Amino acid sequence: MxxxxxxxxxxxxxxxxxxxxxxxxxxxxxxxxxxxxxxxxxxxxxxxxxxxxxxxxxxxxxxxxxxxxxxxxxxxxxxxxxxxxxxxxxxxxxxxxxxxxxxxxxxxxxxxxxxxxxxxxxxxxxxxxxxxxxxxxxxxxxxxxxxxxxxxxxxxxxxxxxxxxxxxxxxxxxxxxxxxxxxxxxxxxxxxxxxxxxxxxxxxxxxxxxxxxxxxxxxxxxxxxASAQAEAAEWKRKYELERARNLMLEKRVLSPRGHGNEFNVQKFGNLPDQIMLFDENTEKCELCNGKDDICANEVLRDSESDSDYPVVQAKMMRKASFRLSWCCNGEKGDRHKHDIVSFEKGNITTAERSSKQISLKWESPPQTVLILTKPNSTSVQILCFEMVRWLKEQKKLNIFVEPRVKNELLAESLYYDFVQTWTDDKETLILHTKVDLIVTLGGDGTVLWAASMFKGPVPPIVPFSLGSLGFMTPFYSEHYREYLNTILGGPISITLRHRLQCHIIRDAAKSELENEGPMLVLNEVTIDRGIASFLTNLECYCDNSFVTCVQGDGLILSTTSGSTAYSLAAGGSMVHPQVPGILFTPICPHSLSFRPLILPEHVTIRVVIPFNSRSHAWVSFDGKDRKQLAPGDALVCSMAPWPVPTACQVDSTNDFLRSIHDGLHWNLRKTQSFDGPRDP
Ligand SMILES: NC(=O)c1ccc[n+]([C@@H]2O[C@H](COP(=O)([O-])OP(=O)(O)OC[C@H]3O[C@@H](n4cnc5c(N)ncnc54)[C@H](O)[C@@H]3O)[C@@H](O)[C@H]2O)c1
Ligand SMILES: Nc1ncnc2c1ncn2[C@@H]1O[C@H](COP(=O)(O)OP(=O)(O)OP(=O)(O)O)[C@@H](O)[C@H]1O
Known part of the structure; x- marks a missing residue:
């Protein structure tokens, strides 16, 4: 020694x-x-x-x-x-x-x-x-x-x-x-x-x-x-820039119309179409003021941060704008909606989360659809060929697919040459700016796959069921034309499925800022013992409070959408996906008194592998990308600001209950017969 x-x-x-x-x-x-x-x-x-x-x-x-x-x-x-x-x-x-x-x-x-x-x-x-x-x-x-x-x-x-x-x-x-x-x-x-x-x-x-x-x-x-100070300085700088830009915009709005156009022409060059779009949006936004709904274009105007934004926009495909509205029993509108869901450049983000049914209404028709398919399935492939043709010919939509699928389509017929794809994975980073709607053909794994492609905002997903369980896939593939007709016309009910964002901070890291991530999960992040035969020893903290030391096979930190997946198998509760919260579910804890927890959405959970741990641990994200955690390493996990909006067949609650009944056969029992002993 x-x-x-x-x-x-x-x-x-x-x-x-x-x-x-x-x-x-x-x-x-x-x-x-x-x-x-x-x-x-x-x-x-x-x-x-x-x-x-x-x-x-x-x-x-x-x-x-x-x-x-x-x-x-x-x-x-x-x-x-x-x-x-x-x-x-x-x-x-x-x-x-x-x-x-x-x-x-x-x-x-x-x-x-x-x-x-x-x-x-x-x-x-x-x-x-x-x-x-x-x-x-x-x-x-x-x-x-x-x-x-x-x-x-x-x-x-x-x-x-x-x-x-x-x-x-x-x-x-x-x-x-x-x-x-x-x-x-x-x-x-x-x-x-x-x-x-x-x-x-x-x-x-x-x-x-x-x-x-x-x-x-x-x-x-x-x-x-030191790094906090540097970060603060950077934010201050950004704030000053933003403020100066807003002041300039305000000046333009207050000044006579002709003057505003001059400003645009000077600033953005000879782009009359863009100027028109800009002004139209301004007017629409003014119309929106005081209403109960949020207009995507309102924030589209407010959130441009680059002076050359219209130039960038000219290069990109235009996104369809839409409107989100809230309704609950007996209430027509909700004054607090701005606290719940907001927009950033037309992408849905949550400020606080709501358990109310959310509906999405297109303000201009969707133009581009991304189709994602489960690999190695003939039935999926056949449906994909058919759907692409129908969306192009009947709906006049632009279609994006993964490079693998584009090859499959071209192998089938050169007719599919119009289908767009990407060559570099980096291009997927801006896919959300081009795509209005995502269609998934597969099971729950394909929905997870779709979510994992988008590290930031996610366009609404329409999940068609071509898998075995299909808990998150409420749309029957046989009726895809009717469903897509309805969805493209809108309005549609959506479920905002919250995601967790995770970072790994290695023991060797010099500061919290030196980390791996973020990894975003729609179901859960799991820390387990891998092939080690020892108990995992995981020290868990919630914000600044010590929670417990998990000694067992591992720990699942799950979203409410993931509550019906691995967490359920480990004894966690099933939770409606619209409930904001993080499930803390141990895997085979060696304790008689360890019950799963559900923590509020706003907390940050930190799981540390202590130095006295007998072995390493392994972390995986939605069942994929396994990484080793050594003693001293930590996993930090909190709610991500970018939820995954999935279209509902009926509404969030109806779809959820139908899934637990049809998919999991929840509480299935023969009904007790009428004849037999009764109260005197
Ligand atoms: N013991 C277990 O139950 C166990 C073990 C490992 C992984 N999983 C789950 O598998 C998921 C990965 O899915 P995959 O399709 O890539 O792997 P997979 O093909 O092995 O499928 C796992 C099963 O979990 C189901 N599933 C996935 N997400 C679900 C959800 N939110 N609600 C209900 N059921 C769901 C799928 O329909 C599928 O039947 C992981 O996120 C994890 O939740 C479960
Ligand atoms: N586009 C894709 N590219 C690569 N892998 C994918 C893609 N779509 C799905 N997968 C992976 O394929 C696997 C199986 O997919 P999926 O779960 O959708 O089908 P299934 O297992 O038949 O359905 P279910 O989950 O309902 O039982 C999953 O692990 C998923 O991550």
Missing amino acids: SLFDLQDVCIVIGSIATLDLPMVVDLIGIYGLKGPHRMLTTTDWFLQALSVIPRGSWGDVARRFTMIRWAATLDLPMVVDLIGIFELKGPYYTLTMTDWFLQALSVIPRGSWGDVATRFTMIRWISPKICFRSQKYCEPTASCIPEILRITQVLVSQFPYDMGKSGVSPAENGFNDSVSLLNSEKAVHELIHEPLLDGIDDHLFEFSEALRTVAKALRRVTEGK
Whole structure:
């Protein structure tokens, strides 16, 4: 087993030079939980302090370091402050990061770094007394908390925060003047250069790991701050640009009409058609004001951000504009609709989500359809050929297909030469700007495939059922002409299926911004044990709160649309797809009391593979793109701003209930017969 890793200590010492010594010392103090390391005790005051702190389990230490890492993006002084109180508890045989800990932590007043340092020194003085008391394996019950808090209060009253400067002896404090600080650093350096003693146990190796984590946390705080500042500056710059542009537009609207046209001609060149379109939209928007619906063209005008927008638009195919409206029983309109769904350049996005039925009404007829098909299916291929011909000849629509399908069509007949496709995958990134409607021919997997092609806004999808289960595919392929006639004419009911966006943050990442993703899922993201035979050990946080540690085969974070897929198989509830929420469903948890949860839509879930995990974990997105997660890696998951709008056959609720009855045979039971015993 490797011994003391000097490099890691040097990293920490490096941090000491630029950062706050008390903080570093206090973080290192956590190491003290591990128990006495006598070779360290003679060197320096803070190393002596470590030796008197009672022994705890490394599991707890590892968990807390994970928390520190996670907290690095938050308010670190507070977290360290809190950890100090946790330390008061003494041995960690029974402690986990339970609510009482977090509660206790939350009541401690915030102090400056100097205060924290003073407090920690005091904690170290008093720790033998506390550990004597807590050696009785006191559970983290309510009765223990007041005692700890009392001690803290006594400490605080006896040694007010500013006492570090006057009341505490510099020799004992060790860092309240620059001379002793220098001495401490010198002592640590001396320690590093001392030859290692024989008999150092394996824990030193773990200690070095812990120190590395501390150093990383410190680095992240500094870098996180810098990048946040840079990001803020960038947003400010964008805001200023946007404001200037809006002011210019406002001026144009207020000025006489002829002047406005001059502006357009000057700014956008000789594009009379575009100017006309622009003015028409302006008028339409004015008409929309005060109404209950949202017009796509209203935002089309408002959201142009590039000065050369009309030029770009001239190159692209024009999108059909549409209108979304809300209705619920007895209500004609909904005044709050702007809070629920909004537009951005004509694409549907959700600000907040609604459980009301949403209907889509075209304001100009759709012109372009993308057809996506399940591969290797003859029946799908035949239907695709037929549908393409019908849409072109009868409906005069532009048709896009995947390159594979274009080849199939051309192999069938050169007649299909008019069908458009793309050659470079990057072109799919702007597909949503060209396509008015997507038709899928296949099963649920094809709907998932369609959603995965669009990392941003998704045009409405009409899913035809040519699979086996077809939970999300309510349209029967035999009647495609009637359905498409109705849908192209509108209005249609749609279900806004929420998606989750996921990022992987590797342990080696220097900041949260250095991540892999986003990966968007319509069903779920799954973290499992892969081929490892060990239990997964997954530490889960919801926003800033610790949720639980999943020990089992894995964890599913599912959308409500995905609630009827893998999550259902793992014992999760079935949830109406229009309900906003994130399902937290364990897979085979080795616990008698682990029930699945449903969390609100606005939370961010973070799943961390702790350093004490026995094996790696694997993450997959809608059952695809498996990636390995090593200890220290984290998956961060939140609701994506881009839902997947799918057309309903009847409406969201009717379609959902029909699917659970027909597809899953939900609650199918023979009806009890009438004859037999009855109430007297
Ligand atoms: N034990 C399980 O139930 C299990 C295991 C692995 C994956 N899955 C699911 O399979 C999905 C991938 O689907 P695929 O078609 O690419 O793989 P696949 O071909 O293996 O199909 C999986 C099955 O899940 C059904 N399904 C998919 N999404 C559904 C939904 N939202 N509601 C109800 N049923 C749904 C499909 O109809 C299909 O019958 C994953 O997202 C996951 O939810 C389920
Ligand atoms: N256009 C596509 N390109 C590549 N793969 C696709 C495409 N459409 C679907 N797939 C994949 O093909 C697989 C099967 O598709 P799908 O689930 O639609 O059919 P099915 O299994 O017959 O239907 P069901 O899911 O209803 O049982 C899925 O894994 C899906 O990801």
